[in-house]
Amino acid sequence: MSLSLIKKWLGVGLLTLALQLSGALTASAQLDYYASRMMTRSLVWETFHNYGFSGMHYADSAGRAAFRLIYPGMMMGFYTLMNPTDYMEYWGDKAWSDGANKSEGTMHSSGNGVLVLTNVDGEKHVSWTGPRHPSEDVFPMIYDILNGPEANWGIRTVVPFRGIKTGLEMSNWYPGATPKSGDATAAEPYEIHNYDYHIYPPVQDAPEEIHITQTRFKHNIVMTRKIYAWSHQDFDDFIIVDVEFENRGDKQLNDTYFGFNNTLYVNSTGTSYRWGHEGGMIRYNRSGGLDDFFRFSGSPGFQPNSLSGLTAADFAGKHITYVYDGNTTNSFEEDTGDPFDSDLENPGGSFPASGDRPKGTPIAPEYAGFAPLAFRNSGSSHVFNANDLAQGYVDPKSDQVLGHWFRAHGLDNIDDPIGKGVGMAELYDIYTAPSMADPPAEGVVWSDQIYGPYDLAPGDKAKIVVAYVFGHAGDIEESNVDSRTGFARDQMSWAFGVGERGLNDDARKQVLAQGEKALLQNLSHAQFAYDSGFRIPNSPPDVDFQAGNNQDANIEISWTDAAEKAINPEYGTADVVAYRIYRSTFQEYGPWELVEEIPATSAGTYKYVDTNSLAGFRYIYNVRAVASPKQDWNEGSVTLADLPPKVREHLTVSGLEGGYSAPETKVNVPLRPKMASSTLSDNLERQVRVVPNPFSVTLDGQSYQGAESLRFVGLPHKCTIRIFSVSGDMVAIIRHDNPLLGETNWELKDRFLSGEVISGLYYFVVESEVQESMGKLSRGAFILHK
Template sequence: MMKKSLIFVSLLLIFGMMAPLLSQSRVVHLNRGRLWHSFHYAQECEPLADWRTMSYGLDSPGYNITEMSSNIGGTYSHMIAGGFFLSALRTIDPDTVQGWMDFALNGDRNTSWDSGMQPFIAKKHEKVWKNGENYYLAVDPDEAEEIIVSVWEKDPQYSDYSTSNKKFNVQVTRTVRQWSGSQADEDYVIVDYSIKSLRTELFGLDSAVLLFTYGMGPTPRAWNYTNPNYLSGARNTQSRHFPDKKLVTFWAGDYRNTIEDESFGYYEYYSYNPMSGENELRQEYMAPRKAALKILDIKLNNKPLDYQFVWCAGQESQDYEGPFSGVAGFENKYEAMKNPMLLYRAFADTNSAFMGDSRLYAVFAIGPFNLRGMGRGELKVTIAEMVGGIDYAKARSYTLADKAKVAAAADSAIAYLNERVEFNYQNQYRVPMPPPGPVFHVSALDSSGIVANLISFNDSAEYIADPHQGSPDLAGYRIYRSAQYPFGPWEKIADIPKKDPRFWNAGNQRYEYKDLRVALGYGYYYSVTSYDSGHDAWAVNPAVSVPSLESSIYANRSKTRFYTTLKPMDADYDLSKIAVVPNPFYVSSGLDNVGDRKMIQFVNLPAECTIRIFTLRGDLVKTIHHDSPLSGVAKWNQISEYGQYVKSGMYFYKVESKNYEHTGKFAIIN
């Protein structure tokens, strides 16, 4: 039996706390393409808060809650926190642990922006190009589109005299790269870590160990819906380790403690259909993608090192220590980092009872190793983080019978991304790039009485040279539309070859596409991408042929809805064509956008008029002053002059302009 509930059932979600946190200056966000991620100055994502969603964490698709009209139940995050722990033995007393630092789950525990406050001080944490100057590789074709550089090191002003947790003579540099403007490469980030001894210190690290640790749980939205009575942090996460590929995958499995099949966040619900007057069963995969972590390289002074891998099951509640829960004392922590099976609820067998029944950490242990002092020792670790699977449209159309298709698509996507990050790394962070998406404008069609949205843009992108080939190669454009959310589902509505006379207006030197398949008063998101025709030989490596590439839908989309409207009628226009839509208004027949379901539209209005709404008894309910030279539509959210939602029933309205007046009626049926 599948879980079914009315879609309008209210959920109490901790995600509602995210809004003020996303603006913190000490967390830098990657939020341009489909994959969004956050980096704290000393770890990935915000510090661990019992698995509550506090920042973007490999969100796919990513979205900004301020762009949404209401809470949809959580994010599409796949990581809650990540980074590494560091420990080592004392140089002058090799039988004693020098200290233990957390740069994975509680980065602000050991690192501060302020001098003298913590063993480590953050020296740098910012994007290289703060305003997107390298989008589409416009500035540096040999680098990523976006780079975040963070540096933290031993704070000489901090006194560790009274504590047994001694500082380490190292500097950590983390470099994050993303190619968010290309559909071929937008679904991963590559993170480089450099742990280097300080030039000013004679000693480096003796018998040091690193423990890269990631809290993985796809996705909060799926977990909130399928198991609303549990705390944050999915317990149904499945994972597999592929040692030959140095790859670990994660996805939402079927939670063994329920009789329903929740694989990939499958959820069924009822939604009211005003045409049939019935609640109809609908479904959605709320975690349709797999996430993966891949070790691309580990080198100590340019010599390769290996790693040990285990999973750890997190505490059921009050989880703030991760794999070190119950591991007391620096000596025990150090030994557990050397032998990760000593960590809290560690396991290496996928048949473990913990798999698919607990919050899940992925742990990569490196060491012990020695790091020479005076800047002569350096450990480099490069990790790729990726998310792939079916698109959002299929996630909403596939049924439970299609579960195998969802899994196969996710596996195929991860296999592609695995090859893609290897190609990227082997080519020193250089990848072919599609032409840039054009700046576009959406407006009402300038023809009275025709309901359509006009998408227009100029041809400036056609004169921008490919960053590697050296000459322009744009072959055409594609237009996408979403009637639901700013992240989709996207529908391709047009494919426009370069200078196609059907769309190119030589008079105003702009492309123009009329989207006629829209409804008056409804809101839509749009995206315009560019594509090329590929190249037989890539200029960077002529042995590589480049297929046709398309720019990212997400990197060049409208962030607010455009509401389909009509141009205002002339001042002397007969107001008899004014209408109310929808009429009658059913409780669930409102606009198909979250938060807009109570909107009623008055259409075919003049630029200036006053609308008054009355009950059958003649009581004034609402007065609307319409004054817009661009729109012949006015919206009403069914809230009266007294701030209350109106009741169901029949209503009259009167529209007055300078020269005419018109009366009509409409019904609200709840």
């Protein structure tokens, strides 16, 4: 919405403005980001809070450790002191520099929230939970789970051996868990896991991961949000948000509207790569990144991407808001999709191995969307499923979904009316105004969707079920399907492949535009999941595998046959027939390469040795169980014929394959094979070597995937390494004491850890502290070129 229109509505309302600002400060002071939970089961990772927002609040540095619609999900930009406690303490971190952490994460939002608009006794009021700090009438609550349908749901899941705190509890609700109580401002949402290693979901009509939050607004309106996610490869490109509003007050609430505020953006990694990171947030201070196209299918004159082959008719009645990357005016290069070029990579946007992406790899290929799945009891679309129809929810008096947008011009310069201090009556009128035409050109906007009006008597409830959904062309390109598995390769494998094709600008844009079709396909999968009452074909169980290195400095993967003993309740029999081992040498989100398939033979323990893994290099692994193909499927009234075509094909032709999106399914911190200790090394009977030598970050083959780290190999298992400059100054001291290893790393830091060393010639002296060779020395030299 234009600034001039907001000014037109501004009017008086200064007292209201003062109250708003006061309330925002109060909410800010009370807000505790540690009281949030991170949803990581699907490819869409997000953070939820009982204050009713998701992600973070715009430009609030205290919240930048939160996930913000990260797709594909990854370990991004964490800050140890600010990190909520339900991710990094499970899986560890990559120990990257601050700048690298801030550059990598593919965030698609700077925070999202909910709107409640009331008009009681002539007083118009608007409440919000985000992306700005909550209005003064917003208060967190603790959901009464013992009296909810989820009372008997859940499994107590714990960190596996691959994590850093083995045995630490991850889910916080399951039968026997203690319900939350006490200060609601410090209470985390409930997190329920309907999954664990080597079993199928115990509750067949429930999602795999469930989060529940509760929030109270003015007039005692209570919002209960239930968020759902799956790792199933046909249902992992979205999360579903089930939102119930209840009038727990004593007043009739006529002409009440409910809405959603979103800040969709594609994406922070693309912006960082070309223009530099924004401190681990999306703050719009990189003007070159403000180049998205925004579309709302309910807007006057809506038209989709002209290159996708879709028409407005394909979007009829879907009410979907979405964004996709355009071409910035800040560069001579055509940059739709942010194609990677090492010559254009901003030093403030790089991270270890970022330069390994082929030239032309699209960094921002996603279509990011938001759409309703249900909000009424009858009609041609968006009708409640059987479970919700039985609850007696009040219908809106209109089937229209309103949509508005507000331009983000730059850091703290956004046209949203809340940020501009518009008064309450004016806010109500702005948000209930007719839908706006889409922006005519690229940019970045904040947007809303408004539902209503509702007339709610005391005790009445309304419900809106929505989905955050993503898609990219690799989801639907036939050439991206792996003929060995029948499944599409992951996003990063596809994106690297696009780069390797060497497409010109027009061809690249044509390919990327097919992401619009993928967006609608994935939305249809979300719609099916909801309509079916969350009865979807069971994906094979997660495999709990161990990963380490053997005596030959190769990575060794092992796991038991427990998954193949799991009984699939849909068929009453065990159906796991194989295991597939995938490897990535880039990051923990891919690209994934299938390196081995092993038949399930009830072997007790399986072992895979990656003989192609090289000491010092980074490797990430994922083991997926594979189920046999099926010729029938039904869950209640839902049958095989009702499944979306792609889901039906995977179930019946190739057989389902386990997921790779969730951290439970993979190695999250890259592994580096290491040289084992030996008698020769302990006795210093061979020369200690520095690898690589010479070292260079920029030259191929002279670093470990771009990491500023080198290895001393052939060491006694206990020794001291002293490093000197060519002038004889001591640069660093490294103490190695590990009875299993004959090597150690140096991260190119000086001995005071105050800075990185410079290019030049260096000498080293290794002094053995092993009994058999105590005091024996080994000397050498190496060259750094940075």
